[in-house]
Amino acid sequence: MTQPLWSKSQNNAGSALLGKITNFMSGHDVISDRDLLLYDIQASKVHAEGLMKIGVLSEQELSQINEALSLLSQEFASGTFVLDERFEDCHSAIEWYLTHKLGETGKKIHTGRSRNDQVSTATRLYCRDALLRLQKQSIAIADTCLELAQKYEFVVLPGYTHLQRAVVSSWGMWFAAFAESFVDNATQAKDTHDLINSNPLGTAAGYGVNLKLDRDYTTQALSFNRKQVNPIYAQNSRGKIELQVLSNFKNALLDVRRLSWDLSLFSTAEYGFVDVGDHFSTGSSIMPNKHNPDAVELMRASYSQLVGAYNELESLLSLPSGYQRDLQNTKGALLRGVQSATQCLDLLPELLQSLTINTSRCEAAIDxxxxxxxxxxxxxxxxxxxxxxxxxxxxxxxxxxxxxQAADSIKARVSPGACGDLLLVEISDRLKALKSEL
Structure with a gap:
């Protein structure tokens, strides 16, 4: 392992005890940081530009640092540079790389910043992209649901309350329900994106530094809406920001869970209302007759992974003000939750398109x-x-x-939003407004 940045001794880097302790404290952290390294490089470039603006770096030194950081990005993308157990985290890896390439110039990069604001900035950039992706995924799902709501607008589907037959409904209304819910999910992702889009870079370890850092410049250069003003709050918001992001994904997967439950029930032989596409189903290792909607069931289970990540994060945050090392563990929960959710949401439009509606079975279920x-x-x-x-x-x-006749019942149900008047245009207009703001 490389010499820790904080080490007081120059001779203990290879000791067995240090290795055990470092593996406990940072072994998993450096793996998680592979998802943050490129964001950290992006923020490091802007930080270096800010240092040049206040005279800490010369233009030539800035050029050298930016060139080296670009090379690091390329080497990481190609696999030439691997973030592994040699480093504590992505932050120490960047400083090591710059010092290795540029000598004394590379050592200047950490002036005016701490790993505390460094990780907060990289995480904030990651969260921004995660919410943008959630917004786009929710829009794609809503689009698909609207398309299917129009296609199956007057196709009969029994409506249930308490899992008992209640009234005549339609597949159009069922698809429209999820279209509107994912418009809401996209709206929430956009609003949360705007809320968390503040710049912690330059708050250092939570108390600022004795340099006139140009935080307005770094805020603009990193496309943040505003700077996060108070350094203590910049530390206190770590974990809180991540909870807000995971909460957005939880809401989306809550809808996926309900949708998946419906499809799980409706695709059973007892209902027989819908068939799930072959690509989303598997067979049994022992029963040749089985056609199991495994992908649907795993989508239903995905919500529990988000709950686990959210609860893990929330349980960490019983802390006093300022940075505590406990906060390192917020990264794993955030990254696992986002990755699990985005993988699930990516599949949903194709799953919905794969469905085959069995209209005769739906109509036969109407009494x-x-x-x-x-x-x-x-x-x-x-x-x-x-x-x-x-x-x-x-x-x-x-x-x-x-x-x-069920068809007559559907068309007569003309209260706004009901199956005889789905108001798809209103849902579509909201969706178009979201698309226009991307």
Whole structure:
């Protein structure tokens, strides 16, 4: 391992005890940092530019540092440079690389910053991109659901409450429900992106430094909306920011869990309303007859991984103000949660497109009692009966519900948003507005 940046001794880098301690403190951290290294390089370039602006670096030194950092990015992308157990973290790796390449000039890069604001900045950049990706994924899912809502607008689907047959509904309404939910998810991701888009670079270890750093410049150069003003808050917000990001992904996967539950039930032989595409299903190792919707079930399970990551993060944050080493463990939870969620969300549009609706089975599941509410409303409108009286009348006269057609029930349900008037244009308009702001 390279000499730790904080080491007081120049002769203990190879000791067995130091190796054991470092592996405990940083062994997993350096693996996680592979997802943050390029963000850290991006922020390091801007930090170096800021140092040049206040006279700490010359233009020539800045040029050398930026050139070396670009080379490091290329070597990391190609696999020539590997972030491994030689380093404590991506921050020490960058400083080692610059010093190795540039000597004394490389040693200047850490002037005016701490690994505390360095990791906060890299994480903030990562979180920004994660939320942008969530926004795009949610838009893609909403787009797919809207397309399918139009395609199956008046295709019958039994509506359930308490898992009991309730009223006649439609696949159009089912798809529209998830279209609107993912428009909300995209909106929340955008709002959270705006909220966390503040720059902690230049707050150092949480108390600032005795340099007139140009934090407005670094804020603009890194495309942050504003700088995070207070250095103590910059440290206190670590973990809090990550929780907000994971909360956004949790909400999206909460919708995926409900959607997956529906498909799991509706694709059983007992329901038979829908078939899941072959690519999303597997067989059994022992039962030749099986066609299992495994991908759907694993999508349903994905929410639990987000809950685990969120709870892990939240349980870490019972801390006093300022930096504590506990906060190092926020990275793993964040990265695992985001990676798990994005992998799941990437598959959802293709899963929905793979569905085959079995219209005959859906229609066969409609029984006369499911028209009871329609008939009660008709008695109110056509005969002036009070609704509670109409309710009681129909409850004891189901014979009046025979020979009614599910398709007629769907089209007559014209309250705004109901299956006879899905208001897809309103959902679509919200979606278009989100797309225009990307």
């Amino acid at each position: 006369a009692s499911m028209f009871a509410t329609d008939k009660a409303v008709e008695l109110v409108i056509n005969e002036g009966m009070a609704f509670r009286d109409a309710y009681r009348h129909i409850k004891h006269n189901y014979d009046e519900l025979q020979d009614r």
